[in-house]
Amino acid sequence: MIEWLLHPAYQLFAAGLIAAVAGRRVGGAIAVLAPLIGIATLINLPDGFGLSAGLGPYTIQPLRVDRLGFVFALIFLIAAALSQIFALAENRRVLRGAGLIYAGAAVGGVLAGDLISLFIHWELTALASVMLVWDGQRKPDDAHLRAGLRYLLLQIISGLLLLIGAVMWIRSTGHARFEHIGFGAPGGLWFLLAFGLKCAFPLLHNWMHDAYPRASASGTVMLSAFTTKLAVYALARGFAGTDSLLWIGALMATLPIVLSLLENDLRRVLTYGLNSQQGFMVAGIGIGTPLAIDGASAYAFACVLYMALLFMATGAVLHRTGTTQASELGGLYRSMPLTTLFCIVGALSIAAFPLFSGFATKSMIVSAAAYEHELWLWLALLLASVGVLLHAGLRTPYAAFFGPRRSSAPVREAPWPMLVAMALTALLCIAIGVFPQPLYALLPHESSYKVFTADHLISQLQLLLFGSLAFVLALRVGLAPRSSRGVVLDSDWLYRRAAPAIWRVALSVWAGLMRLLGACARWLLRHGQKIFVESFSEQELGGVWSLTSGAALLLILLGVWLLQLL
Amino acid sequence: MTAPANKTPRWPLWLLIAACALSLIAGLFNHWHAHFAAEAWPGFFALIGFAAVSLLMLLARLFAPLLRRPPQYYGEESSEREVHHD
Numbered sequence: 001m002i003e004w005l006l007h008p009a010y011q012l013f014a015a016g017l018i019a020a021v022a023g024r025r026v027g028g029a030i031a032v033l034a035p036l037i038g039i040a041t042l043i044n045l046p047d048g049f050g051l052s053a054g055l056g057p058y059t060i061q062p063l064r065v066d067r068l069g070f071v072f073a074l075i076f077l078i079a080a081a082l083s084q085i086f087a088l089a090e091n092r093r094v095l096r097g098a099g100l101i102y103a104g105a106a107v108g109g110v111l112a113g114d115l116i117s118l119f120i121h122w123e124l125t126a127l128a129s130v131m132l133v134w135d136g137q138r139k140p141d142d143a144h145l146r147a148g149l150r151y152l153l154l155q156i157i158s159g160l161l162l163l164i165g166a167v168m169w170i171r172s173t174g175h176a177r178f179e180h181i182g183f184g185a186p187g188g189l190w191f192l193l194a195f196g197l198k199c200a201f202p203l204l205h206n207w208m209h210d211a212y213p214r215a216s217a218s219g220t221v222m223l224s225a226f227t228t229k230l231a232v233y234a235l236a237r238g239f240a241g242t243d244s245l246l247w248i249g250a251l252m253a254t255l256p257i258v259l260s261l262l263e264n265d266l267r268r269v270l271t272y273g274l275n276s277q278q279g280f281m282v283a284g285i286g287i288g289t290p291l292a293i294d295g296a297s298a299y300a301f302a303c304v305l306y307m308a309l310l311f312m313a314t315g316a317v318l319h320r321t322g323t324t325q326a327s328e329l330g331g332l333y334r335s336m337p338l339t340t341l342f343c344i345v346g347a348l349s350i351a352a353f354p355l356f357s358g359f360a361t362k363s364m365i366v367s368a369a370a371y372e373h374e375l376w377l378w379l380a381l382l383l384a385s386v387g388v389l390l391h392a393g394l395r396t397p398y399a400a401f402f403g404p405r406r407s408s409a410p411v412r413e414a415p416w417p418m419l420v421a422m423a424l425t426a427l428l429c430i431a432i433g434v435f436p437q438p439l440y441a442l443l444p445h446e447s448s449y450k451v452f453t454a455d456h457l458i459s460q461l462q463l464l465l466f467g468s469l470a471f472v473l474a475l476r477v478g479l480a481p482r483s484s485r486g487v488v489l490d491s492d493w494l495y496r497r498a499a500p501a502i503w504r505v506a507l508s509v510w511a512g513l514m515r516l517l518g519a520c521a522r523w524l525l526r527h528g529q530k531i532f533v534e535s536f537s538e539q540e541l542g543g544v545w546s547l548t549s550g551a552a553l554l555l556i557l558l559g560v561w562l563l564q565l566l
Numbered sequence: 567m568t569a570p571a572n573k574t575p576r577w578p579l580w581l582l583i584a585a586c587a588l589s590l591i592a593g594l595f596n597h598w599h600a601h602f603a604a605e606a607w608p609g610f611f612a613l614i615g616f617a618a619v620s621l622l623m624l625l626a627r628l629f630a631p632l633l634r635r636p637p638q639y640y641g642e643e644s645s646e647r648e649v650h651h652d
Contacts, residue, residue, distance in 0.1 A: 261626035466615035
């Protein structure tokens with residue numbers, strides 16, 4: 001029994017339950033230490049280690065350590081530790097309890113060796129993470145609760161799709177192991193939909209933009225790290241080399257960019273940035289070569305860190321100013337210089353500036369697309385690289401920390417736990433960017449990749465510098481899109497506006513039809529009686545014709561009356 | 567994103583232009599190992615970078631009236647939170 005405590009996920013579950021009820025000091029200490037103990041445990045588990053149990057006729061394997069699972073479990077544990085340090089500033093039991101259980105569920109998902117364990121952890125991420133969404137407001141109003149429910153509903157649906165796929169897979173193959181699935185396999189489409197919903201495929205993506213910016217400062221940091229990367233892991237394991245992922249990834253990387261430029265809430269802008277980066281990983285998985293899979297894994301690793309850093313910086317702004325609306329911020333570099341610095345490190349990392357983590361990892365995916373001569377995908381990835389430079393690399397730091405100051409209220413630098421967490425995350429972003437080799441050595445296929453070549457450096461610098469030049473010039477001549485408060489329509493419009501409207505129209509059409517039928521019935525009842533009586537009296541209750549016609553008339557009247565009742 | 571005040575210093579812009587020029591020159595002297603012919607064209611990535619940002623901002627301006635709605639569109643209150651000065 002004791003060996004089950006070697007499972008890093010179960011360690012986090014236990015710690016989460018204790019931290020949720022413990023006070024500030026003890027709870028905070030447990031919340032920060034538990035992921036570190038998890039890292040120590042994980043590193044010491046030998047490759048190929050597993051824990052299995054019998055479940056009816058099948059074997060389930062809740063712990064399976066292999067290279068792909070290891071990379072994702074490691075970054076999840078690092079992200080859990082960093083986000084818990086950050087969350088010390090907010091001191092919320094929900095952040096400690098649900099945060100640790102959510103992280104544990106994600107770790108359990110990537111270390112799950114079978115589909116049943118994967119399903120359980122998949123749904124547990126949904127249940128734990130919705131607590132973080134709801135916790136965003138101290139006194140959640142109706143709109144906030146409904147937003148959380150929308151998020152939960154879509155996450156649960158993703159789990160149910162996974163369950164359908166798993167049942168079809170197990171029935172047809174006779175085993176429950178989670179390995180390569182592929183599009184044509186039994187249940188393949190269901191798996192792809194389940195993973196795609198959680199990965200935020202185009203049109204399946206909006207739960208993310210709807211829910212993430214509603215959480216607290218620390219809650220959004222946690223949300224950004226786990227759910228979508230768990231889906232990237234599942235795709236990398238189950239659908240490597242699936243051709244349809246190429247165009248899905250290309251669309252995913254490019255479509256969110258324009259919306260992100262219209263959005264005013266900086267945390268929502270960053271969510272679009274995250275969605276676009278997911279597209280790179282999906283495209284890499286679609287290419288499917290060892291370099292591409294390694295690139296997708298490495299980029300997921302880097303993305304967890306720089307997204308966490310960017311959400312920490314905007315979270316610190318939220319903590320100190322009460323808003324992340326671009327139209328109300330600006331000029332904060334004077335009062336929050338350290339947060340500004342960390343935000344710039346995050347911005348340079350997501351924009352893939354050389355010597356920062358995005359460059360060392362994203363280049364692998366772009367190179368893999370070039371090696372396979374996927375011209376359109378390669379061009380889409382270039383466009384998306386410029387796009388992310390624009391909204392996450394330039395616009396977010398500019399809107400929050402530079403530009404004109406919109407408010408005269410005094411603002412203090414972020415509290416120390418937030419600064420410590422941001423400093424550590426920023427250090428990791430730079431360390432990966434300058435010394436990527438240790439990360440490369442952890443990747444599933446151990447690709448040997450040279451990132452600092454003249455080709456990579458010059459092409460990326462031209463792309464970023466000239467992109468920045470266009471942005472600066474557009475600012476100077478006033479051509480850049482203006483920030484203003486408001487809602488940007490996205491695919492959630494389909495289920496928040498279009499579907500209810502269609503439902504209302506259908507309902508009123510149906511009601512109108514029923515009223516019309518009712519009117520017909522009343523007319524027939526009033527006048528039909530006369531016809532009925534007349535037909536009988538004229539024929540003196542005799543004759544076959546009158547009897548049948550009378551019965552038919554009765555039947556029709558009965559039918560109409562019944563219809564009206566419905 | 568509004569235009570900055572007139573007092574914005576000019577040196578960052580000149581620094582950026584100088585860096586752009588340097589990257590262009592470096593590209594001219596580089597021996598490209600191109601997988602696509604376009605990669606070796608002089609200033610190809612510079613053009614993509616500049617054109618893509620311009621295109622995206624143009625698209626954003628075009629789509630703004632179509633996709634932007636007032637804050638109360640979904641009948642929700644604003645997302646303001648309490649401020650912590652501790």
